[in-house]
Amino acid sequence: MMKIQKIMVIGAGQMGSGIAQVCAQSGFQVVLNDLKDEFLDRGLGVITKNLTRQVDKGRMTEADKDQVLANITRSTNLQDASSVDLVIEAAVENMEIKTKIFEQLDEIAPKETILASNTSSLPITEIAAATKRPEKVIGMHFMNPVPVMKLVEIIRGLATTDEVYQAIEDLTKALSKVPVEVNDFPGFVSNRVLMPMINEAVYTLYEGVATKEAIDDVMKLGMNHPMGPLTLADFIGLDTCLYIMEILHEGFGDDKYRPCPLLRKYVKAGWLGKKTGRGFYTYE
Numbered sequence: 113m114m115k116i117q118k119i120m121v122i123g124a125g126q127m128g129s130g131i132a133q134v135c136a137q138s139g140f141q142v143v144l145n146d147l148k149d150e151f152l153d154r155g156l157g158v159i160t161k162n163l164t165r166q167v168d169k170g171r172m173t174e175a176d177k178d179q180v181l182a183n184i185t186r187s188t189n190l191q192d193a194s195s196v197d198l199v200i201e202a203a204v205e206n207m208e209i210k211t212k213i214f215e216q217l218d219e220i221a222p223k224e225t226i227l228a229s230n231t232s233s234l235p236i237t238e239i240a241a242a243t244k245r246p247e248k249v250i251g252m253h254f255m256n257p258v259p260v261m262k263l264v265e266i267i268r269g270l271a272t273t274d275e276v277y278q279a280i281e282d283l284t285k286a287l288s289k290v291p292v293e294v295n296d297f298p299g300f301v302s303n304r305v306l307m308p309m310i311n312e313a314v315y316t317l318y319e320g321v322a323t324k325e326a327i328d329d330v331m332k333l334g335m336n337h338p339m340g341p342l343t344l345a346d347f348i349g350l351d352t353c354l355y356i357m358e359i360l361h362e363g364f365g366d367d368k369y370r371p372c373p374l375l376r377k378y379v380k381a382g383w384l385g386k387k388t389g390r391g392f393y394t395y396e
């Protein structure tokens with residue numbers, strides 16, 4: 113098994129930029145890829161802001177910050193995968209887009225390169241089937257915000273080898289995160305448990321049981337959750353929450369996973385949560 117030194121992260125959104133940051137902070141060479149330069153600017157802007165906060169708090173020197181930023185190179189061309197040891201894909205939660213990316217990566221990346229997806233809920237086995245190297249495809253599911261959350265859920269596809277699993281577990285530890293192994297079922301463990309709770313909170317609002325603030329307060333003050341479920345939904349992205357519910361609904365064929373119509377309505381309106389400035393709450 114080749115040693116992982118250079119990592120391509122696909123998607124410079126909330127998750128991709130966080131993943132790029134933690135990899136670069138742990139000394140890996142990172143190629144951050146997105147469709148357009150402006151998305152890379154946005155992602156690198158967030159990384160720079162996070163690092164500057166660390167410097168301000170005296171946890172990092174200015175020179176450390178410059179080194180972390182120097183470990184990240186920009187890319188708007190998937191061909192740049194031709195020189196990396198690992199790809200971590202964090203583009204949008206859509207099977208068609210992900211399989212298209214994996215098909216292309218399979219053509220471009222060296223044959224030893226591991227192809228990982230940060231998908232929240234899509235079957236790894238199905239993503240792997242788009243490639244001729246299903247044994248080297250794996251789920252590496254980071255949590256939001258990536259620089260803060262300890263967990264990485266690692267998901268084996270049907271064909272993933274032990275060697276590839278071990279390489280990803282070792283990498284997770286090298287990033288100072290805690291790996292937890294789970295099997296390949298829709299939503300894995302994290303979102304199979306979390307997302308129906310969020311969806312139920314949306315139903316509670318939809319049915320007028322309480323205000324959004326009251327629903328969030330009940331879960332924060334009553335269950336000690338750091339954020340109420342509606343605030344958390346805004347934080348994750350309402351589009352991502354809806355995609356995940358749809359994948360659970362379709363994957364299990366059980367109506368208990370039907371997405372709340374209010375969630376659909378907000379997504380249709382473009383109210384995607386914090387990232388667009390409006391969801392259940394409004395943000396500056």
Ligand SMILES: CC(=O)CC(=O)SCCNC(=O)CCNC(=O)[C@H](O)C(C)(C)COP(=O)(O)OP(=O)(O)OC[C@H]1O[C@@H](n2cnc3c(N)ncnc32)[C@H](O)[C@@H]1OP(=O)(O)O
Nearest residue numbers: 162165232254255256257259260261302303338339344348
């Ligand atoms: C959808 C999926 O597939 C899976 C998922 O990711 S589901 C979402 C999982 N995530 C959660 O459930 C998050 C729940 N929320 C929380 O844990 C907390 O509210 C929180 C960590 C986000 C913020 O914590 P807080 O105590 O309210 O705020 P705050 O004091 O500002 O932040 C705590 C620390 O996190 C850092 N932080 C907060 N947000 C950050 C961000 N977006 N990026 C980087 N660092 C961040 C702060 O700088 C601060 O760092 P220090 O303690 O080192 O100073």
Ligand SMILES: NC(=O)C1=CN([C@@H]2O[C@H](COP(=O)(O)OP(=O)(O)OC[C@H]3O[C@@H](n4cnc5c(N)ncnc54)[C@H](OP(=O)(O)O)[C@@H]3O)[C@@H](O)[C@H]2O)C=CC1
Nearest residue numbers: 123124125126127146147151202203204205231232256348
């Ligand atoms: N939000 C969360 O809490 C979590 C999300 N995830 C998963 O991580 C992935 C990304 O989510 P998140 O970061 O929140 O989403 P964002 O919408 O913040 O970011 C997605 C980024 O990927 C870009 N993108 C879309 N298609 C492509 C492509 N073909 N090639 C390269 N880049 C592309 C998007 O560009 P554009 O703006 O043009 O669409 C955008 O910049 C999803 O699979 C999601 O399920 C996993 C854990 C937690």
